[in-house]
Amino acid sequence: MLRPNDTQGKLIIVEGIDGSGKSTQIDLLFKWLQSQGRSVYFSEWNSSELVKSTTKAAKKAKTFTPTTFSVLACTDFADRWENSIYPLLKAGVIVLADRYAYTAFARDVARGVDPAWVRSMYSFAIKPDAALFFRVPLEVAVGRILGARAELKYYEAGMDIGFSDNIVESFKIFQGKILDEYNKMVDEFGLTVIDGTQSVQAQQKIVRSIVKKVLKGWEGLPNPDKKDIGVQNLNITKHDAGKGKGDKK
């Protein structure tokens, strides 16, 4: 469903349920690649300014349905895709994405939309050069989220679907369904599974070795200042890599 990479750039993405530790890993990867003198750009799920006002209003009014939720998430992705990710890949930049189309395939299907429909909706995007799926048992991920955060949000917990009246219970059921979808996609899309229960350092070592393989013999856009020059030249707003605030939902 996703096109092959037809650009000079490299696309590396991380996936996993909430609390899988993927944002920590991609942040470390981002800094490491920068220190290597690479032109790197970071893009985060649900971060388009254009879609933000709409998403915010709809969340507040609780007017989202699984379909509108899905289409708006794709709108956000498309805006980032057309205005930053794709042009930068063409320029030969390494693009790192915290969540990619697979997030939609897992989450929107868990919310009840048609799997083939949502896959086709994202078919304008390319297949990443590396898709890293941080897999942790449900209890571990849920424990991390509930331990670190005061409150679960309505949509994040899948409350609109009616899994349970209890928000914590609903969150667990919803995340479990998302995890099932991820597991199904490992073979379908050739995701690279990383055991997210290992130490941060041990995981990062694996991540870097995978990325080294992807970049072997590849030049890309040079970065003399060790800053993301490509980003500035294309006049595209720079995003900061995961600041540990958790996912934007």
Added chain:
Amino acid sequence: MKEPIFYGAGFPYRKFEGLSGKLIVLEGTDGVGRSTQVKLLRRWLEEEGYAVSDTGLRRSVLTQAGLDEAKKGHTLSPITMSLFYAADFADRLENQIIPALQAGFVVLSDRYFYSTMARDTLRGCRPEWVRNLYGIALKPDLVLYMKADVKELAKRLIQGRGLNYWEAGMDLHLSNNLYDSFVKYQSCVIEEFDKLAQEYNFVTVDANQPPDRIFEDLKEHIKMLLYNRQPKTKRPK
């Protein structure tokens, strides 16, 4: 009462039953006089005793703010624009149109997704991609396609509210003046519509006629749907 029929995926997580109303769509290019006809038809249908609900593109509470913002800044790329419209459409379909049909209303839709599809395709979105996206759409009971010549459309707009940037397709850089661009762009739109008319079984109504004549033609087709009556005039091919 009937089971709803969708073009594709529909809404698998939700069962919609008992759509006792009728969904009637008015399609046609900019300046063809759709909104005038919607008003006339609404009044007539209400006189006939039908409860009427009307809806049109970009009327969803969900996406209004974002779409207006985007149009001001011209920052939307084709796929993003297409998806924004699809979100608006999905919202109105699930939250307005289908509930109204369940309540037995005649829903008059000032355009549906066909216009959006024509516009997206002309801006480079893959036709199959757009078709899949609108697999969520409910099949209307009747699609009335108001077709007029480009020259006639331009004349009406110039004598009325004037030509605008988007209706002239200025973003496609077909020409650097508004009139030439309008003619070129709308000719392409009409071509797309003609293809869609075949694919989706539109009933074509000659919109070069004066408004009262168009109204009569539209009424004939609607009567046929509501009362199973044969039209007095021959259906244009």
